[in-house]
Amino acid sequence: xxxxxxxxxxxxxxxxxxxxxxxxxxxxxxxxxxxxxxxxxxxxxxxxxxxxxxxxxxxxxxxxxxxxxxxxxxxxxxxxxxxxxxxxxxxxxxxxxxxxxxxxxxxxxxxxxxxxxxxxxxxxxxxxxxxxxxxxxxxxxxxxxxxxxxxxxxxxxxxxxxxxxxxxxxxxxxxxxxxxxxxxxxxxxxxxxxxxxxxxxxxxxxxxxxxxxxxxxxxxxxxxxxxxxxxxxxxxxxxxxxxxxxxxxxxxxxxxxxxxxxxxxxxxxxxxxxxxxxxxxxxxxxxxxxxxxxxxxxxxxxxxxxxxxxxxxxxxxxxxxxxxxxxxxxxxxxxxxxxxxxxxxxxxxxxxxxxxxxxxxxxxxxxxxxxxxxxxxxxxxxxxxxxxxxxxxxxxxxxxxxxxxxxxxxxxxxxxxxxxxxxxxxxxxxxxxxxxxxxxxxxxxxxxxxxxxxxxxxxxxxxxxxxxxxxxxxxxxxxxx
Amino acid sequence: xxxxxxxxxxxxxxxxxxxxxxxxxxxxxxxxxxxxxxxxxxxxxxxxxxxxxxxxxxxxxxxxxxxxxxxxxxxxxxxxxxxxxxxxxxxxxxxxxxxxxxxxxxxxxxxxxxxxxxxxxxxxxxxxxxxxxxxxxxxxxxxxxxxxxxxxxxxxxxxxxxxxxxxxxxxxxxxxxxxxxxxxxxxxxxxxxxxxxxxxxxxxxxxxxxxxxxxxxxxxxxxxxxxxxxxxxxxxxxxxxxxxxxxxxxxxxxxxxxxxxxxxxxxxxxxxxxxxxxxxxxxxxxxxxxxxxxxxxxxxxxxxxxxxxxxxxxxxxxxxxxxxxxxxxxxxxxxxxxxxxxxxxxxxxxxxxxxxxxxxxxxxxxxxxxxxxxxxxxxxxxxxxxxxxxxxxxxxxxxxxxxxxxxxxxxxxxxxxxxxxxxxxxxxxxxxxxxxxxxxxxxxxxxxxxxxxxxxxxxxxxxxxxxxxxxxxxxxxxxxx
Numbered sequence: 001x002x003x004x005x006x007x008x009x010x011x012x013x014x015x016x017x018x019x020x021x022x023x024x025x026x027x028x029x030x031x032x033x034x035x036x037x038x039x040x041x042x043x044x045x046x047x048x049x050x051x052x053x054x055x056x057x058x059x060x061x062x063x064x065x066x067x068x069x070x071x072x073x074x075x076x077x078x079x080x081x082x083x084x085x086x087x088x089x090x091x092x093x094x095x096x097x098x099x100x101x102x103x104x105x106x107x108x109x110x111x112x113x114x115x116x117x118x119x120x121x122x123x124x125x126x127x128x129x130x131x132x133x134x135x136x137x138x139x140x141x142x143x144x145x146x147x148x149x150x151x152x153x154x155x156x157x158x159x160x161x162x163x164x165x166x167x168x169x170x171x172x173x174x175x176x177x178x179x180x181x182x183x184x185x186x187x188x189x190x191x192x193x194x195x196x197x198x199x200x201x202x203x204x205x206x207x208x209x210x211x212x213x214x215x216x217x218x219x220x221x222x223x224x225x226x227x228x229x230x231x232x233x234x235x236x237x238x239x240x241x242x243x244x245x246x247x248x249x250x251x252x253x254x255x256x257x258x259x260x261x262x263x264x265x266x267x268x269x270x271x272x273x274x275x276x277x278x279x280x281x282x283x284x285x286x287x288x289x290x291x292x293x294x295x296x297x298x299x300x301x302x303x304x305x306x307x308x309x310x311x312x313x314x315x316x317x318x319x320x321x322x323x324x325x326x327x328x329x330x331x332x333x334x335x336x337x338x339x340x341x342x343x344x345x346x347x348x349x350x351x352x353x354x355x356x357x358x359x360x361x362x363x364x365x366x367x368x369x370x371x372x373x374x375x376x377x378x379x380x381x382x383x384x385x386x387x388x389x390x391x392x393x394x395x396x397x398x399x400x401x402x403x404x405x406x407x408x409x410x411x412x413x414x415x416x417x418x419x420x421x422x423x424x425x426x427x428x429x430x431x432x433x434x435x436x437x438x439x440x441x442x443x444x445x446x447x448x449x450x451x452x453x454x455x456x457x458x459x460x461x462x463x464x465x466x467x468x469x470x471x472x473x474x475x476x477x478x479x480x481x
Numbered sequence: 482x483x484x485x486x487x488x489x490x491x492x493x494x495x496x497x498x499x500x501x502x503x504x505x506x507x508x509x510x511x512x513x514x515x516x517x518x519x520x521x522x523x524x525x526x527x528x529x530x531x532x533x534x535x536x537x538x539x540x541x542x543x544x545x546x547x548x549x550x551x552x553x554x555x556x557x558x559x560x561x562x563x564x565x566x567x568x569x570x571x572x573x574x575x576x577x578x579x580x581x582x583x584x585x586x587x588x589x590x591x592x593x594x595x596x597x598x599x600x601x602x603x604x605x606x607x608x609x610x611x612x613x614x615x616x617x618x619x620x621x622x623x624x625x626x627x628x629x630x631x632x633x634x635x636x637x638x639x640x641x642x643x644x645x646x647x648x649x650x651x652x653x654x655x656x657x658x659x660x661x662x663x664x665x666x667x668x669x670x671x672x673x674x675x676x677x678x679x680x681x682x683x684x685x686x687x688x689x690x691x692x693x694x695x696x697x698x699x700x701x702x703x704x705x706x707x708x709x710x711x712x713x714x715x716x717x718x719x720x721x722x723x724x725x726x727x728x729x730x731x732x733x734x735x736x737x738x739x740x741x742x743x744x745x746x747x748x749x750x751x752x753x754x755x756x757x758x759x760x761x762x763x764x765x766x767x768x769x770x771x772x773x774x775x776x777x778x779x780x781x782x783x784x785x786x787x788x789x790x791x792x793x794x795x796x797x798x799x800x801x802x803x804x805x806x807x808x809x810x811x812x813x814x815x816x817x818x819x820x821x822x823x824x825x826x827x828x829x830x831x832x833x834x835x836x837x838x839x840x841x842x843x844x845x846x847x848x849x850x851x852x853x854x855x856x857x858x859x860x861x862x863x864x865x866x867x868x869x870x871x872x873x874x875x876x877x878x879x880x881x882x883x884x885x886x887x888x889x890x891x892x893x894x895x896x897x898x899x900x901x902x903x904x905x906x907x908x909x910x911x912x913x914x915x916x917x918x919x920x921x922x923x924x925x926x927x928x929x930x931x932x933x934x935x936x937x938x939x940x941x942x943x944x945x946x947x948x949x950x951x952x953x954x955x956x957x958x959x960x961x962x
Contacts, residue, residue: 080793080818086730086762087677087823100676102634102826109634109833123631131629138623138838142616148806150604153583153590183664187832195581196568199680199702215830221680221702249567281567312561325629327837337561342568345583349696351668351832352590355839356808357619 006039010047013037018056021067027057029064100219104211104441105186112435117468120435121458122259122410123326128381128457130374133365134325141360151356153348155181155332159363163332167288167316173307174316174334180344183354184329185289185319187347190216192252192285192315192333195346197222202246204282206234208413208442208451210259213252213287226444227251229258231404233265236272243280250283251276255305257290260413260442260453262406270305277313283339285315290409292323292375295383298407312337320362323378330354330362382410385456385465392469393454397476400452410457413439416450417480425452428475434468487520491528494518499537502548508538510545581700585692585922586667593916598949601916602939603740603891604807609862609938611855614846615806622841632837634829636662636813640844644813648769648797654788655797655815661825664835665810666770666800668828671697673766673796673814674731676827678703683727685763687715689894689923689932691740694733694768707925708732710739712885714746717753724761731764732757736786738771741894741923741934743887751786758794764820766796771890773804773856774938776864779888793818801843804859811835811843863891866937866946873950874935878957881933891938894920897931898961906933909956915949 010033021027028036033044048065051057058068088099112118141147154160160179168174182188189212197203199221205213207226217224225246227239234253242248251273255265265273277284286305294301306316312335319331333343347353365371389412390405401415416422422438429436439451454472459465491514502508509517514525529546532538539549569580593599622628635641641660649655663669670693678684680702686694688707698705706727708720715734723729732754736746746754758765767786775782787797793816800812814824828834846852870893871886882896897903903919910917920932935953940946 077791080820082762083764083793083818083820086764087820100823100826100830102829105829105833106634109631109829111631126629129629134629135623139620142619142842148607148610148612148615148808150590150592150807153587183832183836186830190831194700212830219675219827219830281563283564283567310558312564326631326833327629329833329836337564339561339564339568342581345581346700348583348586348590349581349667349693349700350671351664352586352807352810355664355810355836358836358839361623 006043007046007050010037010039010043011050014047014051015054015056018051018067023067023069025067027065027067101215103215105215107437107441108212112430115433116430117434117464117471118458119454119456119465119468119472120437121455122322124323124378124457125460127460128378129325130365130370131325133368133370133374134328134361137361137364137368138357140364141357144357144360147357147360149356151353151359153353154344155179155354156356156359156363159330159359160332162363162366163318163334167304167306167318167332167334169303169307178334178336178340180333180335180340180347181354181359182331182333182347183351184321185287185317185331186212186216187329187351188317188319188331188333189213189252189285189287190220191343191347191350192317193217193220193222193250194350195339195342196250196283196285196315197248201250202248204239204242204246204248204251205444206253206258207444208260208439208447209444210254211441214441214444224444229261229263231261231263233258233263233269234273236269236276239273240276240279243276243282249281250285252285252287254287254289256288256301257293257406257409257411259289259409260411260437260439260451262404262409262411262413264302264406264408265305267302270302270308274305274308274313278311283315284309284313285317287317289317289319289322291318292378293382293410294379294408295386295406296376296379297383298379301408306334312339315339315343320366323375324365328358328362328365330358382456383407384462385410385459386412388462388465389454389456389469392466396469396473399476399480410455412454412456414452414454416452418449420450420480422450422452425475425479428478429472432471432474432478434471434475436472487524488527488531491518491520491524492531495528495532496535496537499532499548504548504550506548508546508548582696584696586696588918588922589693593911596914597911598915598945598952599939600935600937600946600949600953601918602936603803605804605859605938606941608941609859610806611846611851612806614849614851614855615809615842618842618845618849619838621845622838625838625841628838628841630837632834632840634834635825636660636835637837637840637844640811640840641813643844643847644799644815648785648787648799648813648815650784650788655817659815659817659821661814661816661821661828662835662840663812663814663828664832665802666768666798666812667693667697668810668832669798669800669812669814670694670733670766670768671701672824672828672831673733673798674698674701674703675831676820676823677731677764677766677796678729682731683729685720685723685727685729685732686925687734687739688925689741689920689928690925691735692922695922695925705925710742710744712742712744714739714744714750715754717750717757720754721757721760724757724763730762731766733766733768735768735770737769737782738774738887738890738892740770740890741892741918741920741932743885743890743892743894745783745887745889746786748783751783751789755786755789755794759792764796765790765794766798768798770798770800770803772799773859774863774891775860775889776867776887777857777860778864779860782889787815793820796820796824801847804856805846809839809843809846811839863937864888865943866891866940867893869943869946870935870937870950873947877950877954880957880961891936893935893937895933895935897933899930901931901961903931903933906956906960909959910953913952913955913959915952915956917953 161176316334437453642657918934
């Protein structure tokens, strides 16, 4: 009835034709194939069966033959595609988003390409760092007796005492026993969030706020709920409403020279914030990142929220990194009550403790006679830099509205004309030779306006800041026109 | 109808009597009170109403009066009790346990009281650390140009290259681009777990295993599922079953000189473990913590699981801490495929990066001519110490059964006679002047037998190890008798 050779021949022809059909598409009927190829129905049937075995067609009895879905190629050695499934699928925990977005953090941590002026980062340039004192302190620290022992998990006692005095002020309301040494500010934020809120919980954040906080909250499975800030800090009525609406038991904020807005929480609002937290049975995490970045012309600084809190409501957060070097990864959490044990347990389980020589180096540094001189120099330079940037902005790009001229920190927060494409502007700026931060990553939800954050910390000096703003003008001329 | 004075008088009497009743207990009926106190029903009714206003009784119409639950005292300033609620209640996320148990970790991180011989920790004593080399390396590192700059978030390039060569061996299967520098081994474990599994997910662990792993998994909201280990490592049939039963996509293990059992995964089982993971679409985290703690008499070591894995199945983990100092908090993760980006993102968001001078110090140290000498010295001393401990155990406490005499690492895992109270034994040992680790914290579920872990790393020398075992005998004589 049929010849093996004609089956093979027809299968060969069909094998070539079948690629012209989409997966699931119907092939010509057996009768058509019989006529077209002038073979017997049995030859057609056998050839189709051969292609079905090969996975090229699917035959459905009584309905005909269809182009099969392409078969998955057997994974070649070195094929890591399976990871995409493993990194996403999780039947038992599908309520928590899996991917971790480090984009906003990396944007401020990555050095810009050579020749590009950095107005986007958050660290002091080499000439504002106490580099000689750091090197000397580290060398001494590594030679101290016991330097290579494990330190107490909560930190070296004398360093805890120093942070306690810094945080508590002259009143002495904070003791060394209230302090936990952390590996810088970001680790302190992660530890606080992980200690205070369980995966799936809401956490209230300022809006706008530092993208590293939003990323840390999301990476810990938390839902950041934004509460708008104006020039007097967070708005208390909205904060109360957010506590009620979200059930959050944590509000994390920067009451002093907030990043990015530069806002300082007013005296009346300080009380209102603590009252709102008390009503909600919630903690306030006070990220006091900028207290040592005060400008020369600031006048007396407001007290910490911590100083108005006898009940352990406030978890206070400090870092030495901002005013020294990104690589002196030493910070502190101060808290009072059972929460301290939770913070310590989270840090111990996550990372054990902070390297002892780094802690000893920090202690050497802040105890040296050069330390107050260093702080005064930073205060003077930051004020100068702020003025240089404000002047340059007013001259070069008056269309960008500076929302607030802060007397501390290193950020200016610029409101862009409505409808500006932030990313296009940041991209044009980079092409013009200056890196700036678009505003979008600073918002947990859709922002009401477009912004740009400029930092006057990382540039080498005043003239570089002015030149950076001139380059920004080039970008504005291109994008805002 | 009633006199104000008699109401006040009755209320006064009842106020004194009411304390004799438990909260919720029924007070005498109104009729009884009328008779006992010889007052009118209205007086009784008014007096009870007065006490109800004061919160001392609750009146239920038609049922009578009951002693009220004691009213909460208004919180005095400095009262942190509210924190217990805030740290536990979380309506939105009640599936994830909130408290973090650092007990098992702290037991190995905390130095024992003076005069107590430490047979419980996991770090080398000062005389086995390369302390002079560490101090010199740190001093040089802090003076290198760029030492106080931010490092690349994934780590200093040359150090990544060194780890890549260490992990990949001569085959060169691992490149610097596959390596992420971490702040020691515990941070690497936390980063791997947080990158690979979402809160609520199961993660397979060896049983017994290192308590710091169980704590890290639980603190990240994961459910550790134990898979038993024998002297050839994890049992593959049970591993396959555990993957199926739990839906886990991660198995974390120590194939070389497992902590605490000392087991080395056999060659056949290596293949079976990777096959089981492949079938389950799962990652294997290979914690290769003990490769540099090999003993002089070990012979050639088995290859890493990583070397048999072209598909990015294995996330490999190393630390420099174990063989140097607890304060050189430098380790590495090596991975291949999209998972590397996830690992890097988690670490960046959690803690930014590892201090650059510490990374440079590690690089100085492992590049120095003294480094191979140090490794050889550790290998020789660990072998001696193991033999001293084994001999002392056989002589002093033959009732404790050493399950395995490992040729690497620093742990002996002792099976105790059935019914032994581990905590009583560890407590008696501490009173006798030696710290040992009870076995219970090494199990994710109920163990089949009682154990004790002894470490021959932290003691000052051979004679201290022998004396420690003699003190353990005193404890055994007391508890096992």
